[in-house]
Every structure is written in structure tokens, then in C-alpha cells.
Amino acid sequence: MKKKYLSVIVLGxxxxxxxxxMTNKEVYPIHNEESLxxxxxxxxxEKYEEALSGGADLCFWYDDASYDTYFMDMxxxxxxxxxxxxxxxxxxxMDYVGEIYDVTMAEGALPDLYLLSGEELxxxxxxxxxxxxxxxxxxxxxxxxxxxxxxxxxxxxxxxPLSFNVCLLAYxxxxxxxxxxxxxxxxxxxxxxxxxxxVQYLLEWDxxxxxxxxxFVSDSVRLNTEGVGVLEASYDKSRxxxxxxxxxESLASFSLPLDTVTEESVISDVINGVTxxxxxxxxxxxxLGSSAYNIVExxxxxxxxxxxxxxxxxxxxxxxxxxxxxxxxAFAKYLTLDNYASVWDMTGHYPVQLQPGGDAKANxxxxxxxxxxxxxxxxxxxxxxxxxxxxxxxxxxxxL
Numbered sequence: 001m002k003k004k005y006l007s008v009i010v011l012g013x014x015x016x017x018x019x020x021x022m023t024n025k026e027v028y029p030i031h032n033e034e035s036l037x038x039x040x041x042x043x044x045x046e047k048y049e050e051a052l053s054g055g056a057d058l059c060f061w062y063d064d065a066s067y068d069t070y071f072m073d074m075x076x077x078x079x080x081x082x083x084x085x086x087x088x089x090x091x092x093x094m095d096y097v098g099e100i101y102d103v104t105m106a107e108g109a110l111p112d113l114y115l116l117s118g119e120e121l122x123x124x125x126x127x128x129x130x131x132x133x134x135x136x137x138x139x140x141x142x143x144x145x146x147x148x149x150x151x152x153x154x155x156x157x158x159x160x161p162l163s164f165n166v167c168l169l170a171y172x173x174x175x176x177x178x179x180x181x182x183x184x185x186x187x188x189x190x191x192x193x194x195x196x197x198x199v200q201y202l203l204e205w206d207x208x209x210x211x212x213x214x215x216f217v218s219d220s221v222r223l224n225t226e227g228v229g230v231l232e233a234s235y236d237k238s239r240x241x242x243x244x245x246x247x248x249e250s251l252a253s254f255s256l257p258l259d260t261v262t263e264e265s266v267i268s269d270v271i272n273g274v275t276x277x278x279x280x281x282x283x284x285x286x287x288l289g290s291s292a293y294n295i296v297e298x299x300x301x302x303x304x305x306x307x308x309x310x311x312x313x314x315x316x317x318x319x320x321x322x323x324x325x326x327x328x329x330a331f332a333k334y335l336t337l338d339n340y341a342s343v344w345d346m347t348g349h350y351p352v353q354l355q356p357g358g359d360a361k362a363n364x365x366x367x368x369x370x371x372x373x374x375x376x377x378x379x380x381x382x383x384x385x386x387x388x389x390x391x392x393x394x395x396x397x398x399x400l
Contacts, residue, residue: 056087159315205279231378
């Protein structure tokens with residue numbers, strides 16, 4: 001799931017990925033008294049690709065390559081079940097919503113529906129390319145409350161929510177009998193305990209990513225997005241100063257490798273047991289596999305300072321300009337409500353529904369998502385995230 005709050009109105013080049021991979025044919029024997037003949041079995045994907053060569057009934061866009069397998073498989077299955085051919089296009093541009101608008105306004109094939117990161121919903125609405133969710137009532141009670149919130153803009157539900165991302169804490173259960181109650185508790189643990197030589201860090205996270213940086217300012221910020229196209233962020237100055245001081249002290253205590261740390265290096269260190277704890281996102285849980293780490297909702301910073309994750313939501317939007325509203329609506333529902341159990345296996349993103357029989361980590365992630373602060377979807381939210389990044393970077397510079 002992309003974290004796209006720092007690329008707001010930036011133009012790039014259009015790259016379109018078309019589905020062209022052919023799978024190997026499976027065979028099955030047909031027996032009779034005289035001969036044994038092997039006949040090819042045509043897969044759902046092959047049937048779909050053959051039908052697609054003759055033209056599509058719907059055009060679907062997405063801009064996150066982690067969904068490749070899911071959307072391709074769903075399009076093939078949907079054709080087999082309904083006979084409707086959906087052309088699936090991966091679009092790699094910086095100003096994704098702007099590209100949707102430009103193509104929609106131009107002569108030619110517009111996307112009838114598309115994947116959208118929730119913080120860009122108001123932008124899509126203001127551009128006029130967001131149609132209302134015609135099945136809104138089907139989602140109420142079926143998905144997390146934050147998924148409904150993220151899918152709404154100025155009182156109306158536009159999005160068909162699909163999946164989420166949220167911050168979590170991973171801790172090595174070989175050292176901690178119970179989950180740390182705060183980040184300060186991790187520091188306190190190190191004062192009284194000596195970990196193995198393999199352990200190099202107390203706590204790691206991608207310190208430069210404002211998605212994680214929000215945790216350190218969340219107790220002091222208040223967001224107001226009631227005005228159209230306007231995000232108002234106000235801070236409790238005293239609590240913000242305390243939070244920044246705690247961050248400064250934490251960076252020193254945890255000895256975070258600021259010169260080299262990335263989200264990928266943190267995940268690698270968790271897998272290899274190099275760090276006692278790590279701040280991770282729910283999209284990373286699949287990568288962690290069966291490592292000796294428990295996953296819990298992100299705790300407080302300290303006894304005095306609380307912390308809240310921000311909730312990101314991916315959703316499907318029906319283009320308000322499509323002439324195939326009913327068909328697009330049906331496919332959006334198929335992707336988000338009818339087949340949500342396949343989302344995590346194919347993408348690593350947790351669906352916005354609580355999964356029946358889901359493991360403990362899935363349940364923790366779902367609870368954390370419901371308890372998180374929804375990401376602001378204001379048209380000018382990019383400036384807010386840049387401000388968070390700047391505040392965090394200023395503290396980091398003091399440590400370098």
C-alpha cells in the first residue's frame with residue numbers, strides 16, 4: 001500500500017502495464033476402451049485473456065503494483081463468473097488523480113473505476129471523477145468503522161473500501177514476557193537487562209517516514225477537515241515540545257542507525273533478531289512470517305504522552321463520468337466485499353473486514369486500524385505531511 005501524502009500535485013510520465021502473461025496448460029486424460037487422449041484444460045486466465053483481445057466491457061486503473069496478482073486474478077474470475085471483460089491497467093504516475101481527470105476529459109477510453117488511496121478522496125471529488133457508492137448500505141456493519149469514515153467526503157460515501165495500513169509494535173517475545181506498555185518501558189528494560197550479542201538495537205523504525213513520525217506528534221495535534229479543500233492542523237504547543245523532546249531522547253537511547261535506516265532494513269533486522277523491538281506497519285506482517293516477534297497495537301510514548309497511529313485506507317472509486325455505472329458498481333463490490341478473503345494472501349494488505357478465523361496478528365491489526373486516527377483526505381493534506389516530516393527531520397539532524 002503506497003503512502004502517497006508527499007506527492008500531491010506533481011506531474012510525471014504515464015506508464016501503462018497490460019496483462020500478457022500466459023500460464024502453462026494443464027492436461028487431463030480422457031479414457032475410453034481404444035485410446036488414451038490428453039486434452040488441454042483452458043484456465044480462467046487464458047479464457048479471460050482471449051476474451052480481452054476482442055475488447056473490454058470495463059476499464060479499471062490502479063497505481064499500486066502490490067495489487068498486481070489480486071486484480072488480475074479477480075478480473076479473470078469475474079469474466080468466468082459473469083462474462084464481463086474488465087481491462088486492468090497499472091498506471092505509474094506521480095499525479096494519479098490528475099491523470100484520471102485528464103484522460104476522463106479527453107476523447108478516448110476513460111477508467112470506469114479505479115483504486116484510490118483514501119487521503120486523495122477529496123481531490124478526486126473536487127475533480128469530479130468520484131461517483132457515489134451505490135452499495136453504501138452493504139458496507140455499514142460489514143467493514144471497520146474507520147473504513148466507512150475514510151470512504152466519505154462531505155457527508156457522502158464515495159469509496160468502496162478495500163484494505164488498510166496502520167502502525168504496530170513488534171517485540172521479541174524471547175526477551176519480553178508481556179508487551180511493553182510504552183516506548184519508555186523499552187528503555188527501562190535495557191537499563192536492567194543485557195540482551196544477547198546478536199541484538200544491536202532496542203527499537204528501530206524508519207525515522208524519516210512521516211507515517212511513523214505521526215506517532216510522535218499525535219498527542220498534540222488536532223485536525224479539522226470540515227471546510228472543502230482546507231485542512232486545519234492545530235498543535236498544543238506544550239505537548240508538542242514534550243513529544244519532540246521525547247523523540248530526541250529516544251533516538252539517543254535506542255541508538256537508531258539514522259544514516260542507513262529504512263523500512264526494509266528494519267524488517268530485515270526483525271527477521272534476523274537484531275533488534276528487540278520495531279515500529280512496523282500492518283503491510284509488513286506478511287514479510288515477518290513466523291519470526292519470534294509478537295505484534296501489538298502501538299502503545300503510549302510514556303506515562304505522560306499518548307500515541308496514536310494514523311489509519312490509511314485503499315478503496316475503489318467509480319468514475320462519475322462513466323456511462324457504465326451499474327457495471328462498474330458491481331465490479332467494485334466484487335473486489336471489495338465478495339472476495340476480501342483473498343486480499344491478504346495475494347497482496348499482504350489486510351482487508352477492512354474482520355476475517356473469520358483470522359490469526360492473532362490479523363485481529364490485532366484490525367483492532368489497531370479501528371482505533372487509529374483516519375488519515376486526512378483534504379485536498380491540501382500534502383502540506384500537513386511535509387510539515388510532520390520537517391519537524392521530525394529537524395530533531396534527527398540534532399543526532400547526526
